[in-house]
Amino acid sequence: MDYWYLSPLRSEGEASFKVNRHLNRWYDHGLGEGGNLIDFGLLYYNCTVRELMERFGPDFTVQQHAGISFHQPDKHPETESRIQVQTVRPLFAYPLIHYLHERHIPLSVAEQYCSEIRYELDGRNYYGIGFKNDAGGYEIRNAFFKCSSAPKDITHIGKDGSELHIFEGFFDFLSFRTLYPKEQHKDDDILVLNGAAMFERARPMMARYPVKKLWLDHDTTGEAYTKYALSLNEGFQDQSSLYSQHKDLNEWLSGKGAVPKKQMKQRLDG
Numbered sequence: 001m002d003y004w005y006l007s008p009l010r011s012e013g014e015a016s017f018k019v020n021r022h023l024n025r026w027y028d029h030g031l032g033e034g035g036n037l038i039d040f041g042l043l044y045y046n047c048t049v050r051e052l053m054e055r056f057g058p059d060f061t062v063q064q065h066a067g068i069s070f071h072q073p074d075k076h077p078e079t080e081s082r083i084q085v086q087t088v089r090p091l092f093a094y095p096l097i098h099y100l101h102e103r104h105i106p107l108s109v110a111e112q113y114c115s116e117i118r119y120e121l122d123g124r125n126y127y128g129i130g131f132k133n134d135a136g137g138y139e140i141r142n143a144f145f146k147c148s149s150a151p152k153d154i155t156h157i158g159k160d161g162s163e164l165h166i167f168e169g170f171f172d173f174l175s176f177r178t179l180y181p182k183e184q185h186k187d188d189d190i191l192v193l194n195g196a197a198m199f200e201r202a203r204p205m206m207a208r209y210p211v212k213k214l215w216l217d218h219d220t221t222g223e224a225y226t227k228y229a230l231s232l233n234e235g236f237q238d239q240s241s242l243y244s245q246h247k248d249l250n251e252w253l254s255g256k257g258a259v260p261k262k263q264m265k266q267r268l269d270g
Contacts, residue, residue, distance in 0.1 A: 003018070003019045003020075003021065004016070004017065004018055004019075005017045005019065007028050008044065009028055009043055009044060010028075016028065018034075024036060024037070026039075026040055033220075035219070035220060035221060036195075036197070036221065037197070038052070038196060038197050038221045038224075039219075039220045039221050042220055042221070042224055043220075048224060048227065048228060049199075049224045049225055049227070049228040050228050050231065053200055082121055082122060083119050083120070083121050083140070083147060083148070083149040083150070084119060084120040084121075084149075085117055085118075085119045085130075085138060085149050086118045086119055086120055086125070087117075087118040088115045088116070088117055088118075088130065089115060089116050089118075090111060090115065090116065091107065091110060091111050091114060091115065091116045091129065092116055093116060093127060095142065095143065096116060096127070096128065096129050096142060098143075099129070099141075099142060099143045100129070102143070102254075103171060103250055103253075103254055104175070104178065104250075104253050104254045104255065105171070105174045105175065105178055105250075106178060109174055109177050109178050110129065110174055112177075113131060113157075113170070113173070113174065113177070114129050114130060114131050114170070114174075115129075115130045115132070115138075116128075116129065116130065117129070117130030117138055117140050117149075119140065119149065121147070126142075126145070127142070128140040128141055128142040128145065128147075129141050129142065131155065131170040131192070131194075132155065133151075133152070133153040133154060133155045133194055134153045134154055134155055134156055135151040135152070135153035136151065136153075137149045137150050137151045137152055137153060139169070139170055139194050141170075141171070148194070152194065152195070152198075153194070153198075154191060154192065154193055154194060154198050154201070154202050154205075155170070155190075155191070155192040155194060156189070156190070156191055156205060157189060157190035157191075157192075158188070158189030158190060159189065160189075161187055161188045161189030161209070162187045162188060162209075162211070163187075163188045163189070163209060163211040163212070163213060164188070164189050164190070164191055164206060164209040164211070164212045164213065165188055165189070165190050165191070165213045165215060165239075166191045166193065166206070166212060166213065166214050166215060166216070167190070167191070167192050167193065167215045167216075167249075168192075168193050168194075168195065168196050168215075168216050168217050168222060168248070169192065169193075169194065169195075169248075170192050170194070171248075171250045172215055172217075172248050172249040172250050173190060173192050174250070175249045175250040175252075175253040176190075176215065176249060178253060179253065189209070191205070191206065196216065196217070196221045196222055196225050197221075199225050199228075199229070206234075207234065209235065210235050211235050211237065212229075212234070212235050212236045212237065213236075213237050213239050214226050214229055214230075214236055214237065214238050214239060214240065215239050215240065215249055216240060217247055217248045218240060218243070218244070218246065218247050218248065219247060222240075222248075226238050226240065
């Protein structure tokens with residue numbers, strides 16, 4: 001359900017600021033901009049990610065400060081806490097396999113890291129592609145919906161790699177594995193943040209790697225975290241120039257105006 005407010009980002013007389021509590025997203029129709037809580041904080045305070053973290057700490061929420069206050073009319077907990085995972089099995093349902101095909105992810109790649117999740121939400125049953133995190137929760141996706149089951153956490157694959165590749169979401173990681181099978185970069189480890197806001201929580205683990213390659217999104221949050229990471233001088237390297245004309249690695253792989261596959265391969269290997 002959507003809720004409407006007077007925009008806290010500008011002066012207005014009629015509410016045009018929309019908040020979707022289920023997706024935890026906002027959109028300001030007057031500005032034509034939207035996103036998650038981090039996106040809002042960066043705009044509201046006109047600051048960098050580092051400054052935002054210094055102000056509130058890595059785990060801040062809307063309710064922790066009066067400066068950004070969204071009234072919560074309903075009493076339901078967040079969507080992820082209401083999701084009850086019923087069954088976990090190998091990927092099988094045709095709509096999910098078709099969805100992978102639409103996003104240019106081979107089933108042979110997805111089934112190495114993902115499962116088919118049957119879950120209950122608000123008394124109704126659904127299914128989706130599930131990607132497990134280190135705490136046992138799942139990121140769940142299908143063609144119509146994206147959600148998470150509690151607990152929310154990062155996904156760290158590998159233990160003793162020479163380099164760490166960092167992705168915001170698991171579809172970008174699957175895109176990377178589509179381009180680079182396990183045989184390539186076999187000595188490298190993987191970190192899927194399962195949301196850019198998990199970056200700060202993952203820093204102690206990242207610190208174990210001298211080289212950390214960032215594959216973050218080309219949006220307000222992703223670019224802000226990339227800039228923040230590079231400013232730390234801790235071995236971070238930005239890889240996003242590969243898909244500079246696209247929102248993320250998966251969009252680039254999916255061919256939405258992307259360069260031909262042969263040229264793609266040359267750029268990757270170069």
